Amino acid sequence: MAKKELLKVEGLKQYFPIKGGFLGRTTNYVKAVDDISFSIFEGETVSIVGESGCGKSTTGRAILRLEEPTEGKVEFRGVDLAGLSKRNMRKYRKDLQIIFQDPYASINPRQTVASVLTEAMEIQKVLPTNKRRARAEELLETVGLLPYQADRFPHEFSGGQRQRIGIARALSVNPQLIICDEAVSALDVSIQAQVLNLLEELQEEFQLTYLFISHDLGVVRHISDRIIVMYLGKIVEIADKYSLFENPKHPYTKALLSAIPIPDPDKKKERIVLKGDVPSPIDPPSGCRFHTRCPYATAKCKVEVPELRTASSMKPGHEAACHYIEEIESGEKQPNY
Amino acid sequence: MSIPVNQEIILEVKNLQTIFKTDTGDVRAVDGVSFKLPKGKTIGIVGESGSGKSITSLSIMRLLASNGKITNGEVLYKGEDLLKLSESQMRKLRGNEISMIFQEPMTSLNPVYTVGQQISEALMLHQNMSKKDAFIRSVELLKLVGIPSPDKRVKNYPFELSGGMRQRVMIAMSLACDPEILIADEPTTALDVTIQAQILELIKELQDRLGMSVIFITHDLGVVAETCDYVAVMYAGQVVEYADIRTLFHEPKLPYTIGLLKSLPRHDIEQDKLQPINGNVPSPHEMPVSCRFSPRCPAATDLCRANMPQLETDENGNQVRCWIYTDEWTGEAEVDIYGEKRIAKSRGAKTILPD
Structure with a gap:
């Protein structure tokens, strides 16, 4: 089944200058996202996972041009968003929406829910003025709130309800792609499950495409079709959900998966405990960025940057950036802890 | 057990x-x-x-x-x-016999003292160590919690350390007095x-x-x-x-615990759909006088909505606060909780699970 490409990211780089020294010159850069490429197809959910500082949120923000990307292309239905003028970009903001982590911080506390929702419609001119209020109430019902709550203020809602308002706001302009940046991370599990189920129902109802940014691999496994693993601004592995969890190839992905505690006391598994911390993105390690913590690293890893590739044991579409996929698999290379 | x-x-x-x-x-x-x-x-x-x-x-x-x-x-x-x-007896106990570590190591460490000074403080206070001995012990403790080159790190300020390192320092501090x-x-x-x-x-x-x-x-x-x-x-x-x-x-018994486990997205197994717990945690100002979970509980009866159950101990020494497992229960003998069956105690059976 050939699916239509909705978003194509090519060679995306996002560097943040560090000012300092004499006359506040730029002395260096934080290489938050360093040359990544991937595609998202219509109707699917792609997740980006990784630890703090890996560049997953920066990627989401760069796609929406909430930060201007340093380099690279972000094609939405064939149009390069990164090359658009600000005015032209605004038209596309209707199609690409974002839901943030903190529902407390991302909704104006002095606006009623109705005005939060109608404001979004007004800016994007979605509906004639007299129909917006009715649409706002309808949206509240869609996300599981009640229409009479439209005149309440955000502080009158719980965290889970507020996240529903954030979702309603994103939906108010009929988007095609919604970027969920840690959208359920701040919620308790019982509420998180409610919101995850809602997102799935909405996807079906409105044929939405999601880019899901999260550090929680349980959530990611539940919601995604495909998963991108990032480490220090680079993609280390891309795969469909099943391959990633059952057949991970990159040593970092394996370590990450093995590090998550399993909520079952009888399931004890071998844990790969990585040494040390994530290095600084200001001066990332040469070659493979994971080599400073990788138990398989060799001299080659220190100099040569591994490209994403599909080894013979991997399904089409599954790619990992490691020089030694085959050797690790055959047992020829043993980990050195 | x-x-x-x-x-x-x-x-x-x-x-x-x-x-x-x-x-x-x-x-x-x-x-x-x-x-x-x-x-x-x-x-x-x-x-x-x-x-x-x-x-x-x-x-x-x-x-x-x-x-x-x-x-x-x-x-x-x-x-x-x-x-x-x-209060003074309590102060002797805190950090000495019972110590505590917190979620955010940056806010619980003092930013203007070095790591070594902060660990030494507890040692000098509770163990009457000299400043020099306390310093030496601080280095040992940092080594114990796996901080590389502890003799250098002991002179660092908290901002110079990563999150994981800071938490190790907190642990070293809490362990200072055994x-x-x-x-x-x-x-x-x-x-x-x-x-x-x-x-x-x-x-x-x-x-x-x-x-x-x-x-x-x-x-x-x-x-x-x-x-x-x-x-x-x-x-x-x-x-x-x-x-x-x-x-x-x-074999969780309480509907809330069962719901919590069912609503957890797992990374180690495939799940079809998550089973959320409906509703929200009650506000502390409007706490139900009855079972506090009853407004959200799928098995709640009038009994649950009117009375607070006690924490009852079962034959295994485990405890649960739920009417289903008491003699007063009047609902079904087999209770369906988020797709799992639990046998009510008053209906003759012991609190065992099917399979």
Whole structure:
């Protein structure tokens, strides 16, 4: 089944200058996202996972041009968003929406829910003025709130309800792609499950495409079709959900998966405990960025940057950036802890 | 598998009650918390936000904010009620026999002192060490918690260390005086999983080596499954279920616990659809006088909506606060809770599970 490409990211780089020294010159850069490429197809959910500082949120923000990307292309239905003028970009903001982590911080506390929702419609001119209020109430019902709550203020809602308002706001302009940046991370599990189920129902109802940014691999496994693993601004592995969890190839992905505690006391598994911390993105390690913590690293890893590739044991579409996929698999290379 | 009879209990909390005075009236943040901590073991206190798990630990340490007050209950440490001690007696105990680590190491470390100075402080205060000895011991402690080149790091300020390193420093500090009990309040919540794995491993290793008893407060059921021997589940200020780790994960009794486990997205197995718990946690100002979970519970009857159940102990020594498992239950004999069947006690059967 050939699916239509909705978003194509090519060679995306996002560097943040560090000012300092004499006359506040730029002395260096934080290489938050360093040359990544991937595609998202219509109707699917792609997740980006990784630890703090890996560049997953920066990627989401760069796609929406909430930060201007340093380099690279972000094609939405064939149009390069990164090359658009600000005015032209605004038209596309209707199609690409974002839901943030903190529902407390991302909704104006002095606006009623109705005005939060109608404001979004007004800016994007979605509906004639007299129909917006009715649409706002309808949206509240869609996300599981009640229409009479439209005149309440955000502080009158719980965290889970507020996240529903954030979702309603994103939906108010009929988007095609919604970027969920840690959208359920701040919620308790019982509420998180409610919101995850809602997102799935909405996807079906409105044929939405999601880019899901999260550090929680349980959530990611539940919601995604495909998963991108990032480490220090680079993609280390891309795969469909099943391959990633059952057949991970990159040593970092394996370590990450093995590090998550399993909520079952009888399931004890071998844990790969990585040494040390994530290095600084200001001066990332040469070659493979994971080599400073990788138990398989060799001299080659220190100099040569591994490209994403599909080894013979991997399904089409599954790619990992490691020089030694085959050797690790055959047992020829043993980990050195 | 309950706590063996001959097992020494180092800490026992009995019917603890803590209230906070606020402008809109008293809030009962902790209202009926009881559990036992066997020596050398780890007990997990789990619950969602607002369940009172952190306030429980602060009450044990008597570190409540000025508007908080413990109004009832006992905290028996080696048989002695900590709530009856004077403030100066309590100060001798804190950091010495019972110590605590917190979620956010950056805010619990003092930014203007070096790591070494902060560890030394406890040693000089509680162990009457000289400044020089305390410094040497600080380096040893940093080494113990796995900080590379401890002799250099001891002179660092907290901002010079990464999140994982800071948490190691906190642990080193809390271990400085060889405590009997370590209270860890969400110690890995702010950390990335690969760092969390390091810290959990470290706590477990140190516990084995030093024979500490640990109270582990967390919202993460995965962390609980991995680290704890016994678990107390809290909901809306109360302990609602207490069990050994296997029973809690494989045969939970309380509808809330079952719901919690069902709503958890897992990374290790495929799940079709998550089973959320409907509704929200009740506001502390409008706490139901009946079972506090009854407004959200799929099995609640009129009995549950009118009366508060007690924490009842079963034949295995595990405890549950639920009407289903009492003689008063009048509902179905087989209760369906989020797709799982539980047998009600009053209907003749023991509280066993089908298969």
